[in-house]
Amino acid sequence: MPSDTRDKLLAHAEILVRTRGYAGFSYADLAEAIGIRKASIHHHFPTKEDLGVALVEAYGRRYDRALAEIERASADGLKRVEAYAALYLHGVTEEQGCLVAAMATELGILPEPMRRGVAEFFERHIAWLTRVLAEARANGTVRKDVTPAHHARMIVAALEGALLMERLLGGAAGFRDTLSALRKSLRQTPPSPLPSGRTRTAPTQARRRERARS
Numbered sequence: 001m002p003s004d005t006r007d008k009l010l011a012h013a014e015i016l017v018r019t020r021g022y023a024g025f026s027y028a029d030l031a032e033a034i035g036i037r038k039a040s041i042h043h044h045f046p047t048k049e050d051l052g053v054a055l056v057e058a059y060g061r062r063y064d065r066a067l068a069e070i071e072r073a074s075a076d077g078l079k080r081v082e083a084y085a086a087l088y089l090h091g092v093t094e095e096q097g098c099l100v101a102a103m104a105t106e107l108g109i110l111p112e113p114m115r116r117g118v119a120e121f122f123e124r125h126i127a128w129l130t131r132v133l134a135e136a137r138a139n140g141t142v143r144k145d146v147t148p149a150h151h152a153r154m155i156v157a158a159l160e161g162a163l164l165m166e167r168l169l170g171g172a173a174g175f176r177d178t179l180s181a182l183r184k185s186l187r188q189t190p191p192s193p194l195p196s197g198r199t200r201t202a203p204t205q206a207r208r209r210e211r212a213r214s
Contacts, residue, residue, distance in 0.1 A: 018096040049111040056117035077136020142186045
């Protein structure tokens with residue numbers, strides 16, 4: 001049996017889950033897509049649960065590599081978040097949902113090992129974004145009032161929701177609108193310009209003058 005059969009099975013099964021859902025395909029569908037017998041699938045994945053667990057693990061490893069590359073590419077927190085969002089944009093253009101989000105919508109029927117794998121995927125991403133935002137707040141590339149843990153959850157929720165919704169509504173353009181709103185919510189706002197001839201007064205000096213007048 002060719003050594004790449006397992007990889008082909010995972011690749012085609014991922015497409016089926018992202019387009020039909022976990023419950024929406026069978027080993028017969030997968031066998032037809034690749035052109036092999038169902039017995040060959042069972043050789044690699046004795047049960048559909050085994051296949052599902054392997055899918056989540058492979059998907060997670062692929063994202064882990066992408067997140068590491070994003071960190072290497074820039075120390076700018078806003079650019080890191082934008083690069084992270086670009087990973088979702090690919091799903092919009094390919095008209096495919098996020099694998100783990102598709103599975104999460106079927107949580108009630110998922111075997112426990114798959115449920116854990118889906119939860120761990122989201123937990124890792126929230127933890128990564130929390131750290132990225134904390135570093136970005138420290139180096140001044142996002143607003144100082146950003147709360148890393150809260151904003152990390154908001155970013156994941158917004159991107160997953162936009163991926164789901166914009167496949168139906170606005171497509172890539174609609175997704176970019178969501179990304180633009182996210183960017184604005186994180187961007188460090190420069191101080192507003194003062195009228196010509198005026199200088200900015202430190203708060204302590206202003207308070208001293210106010211007390212002197214009272």
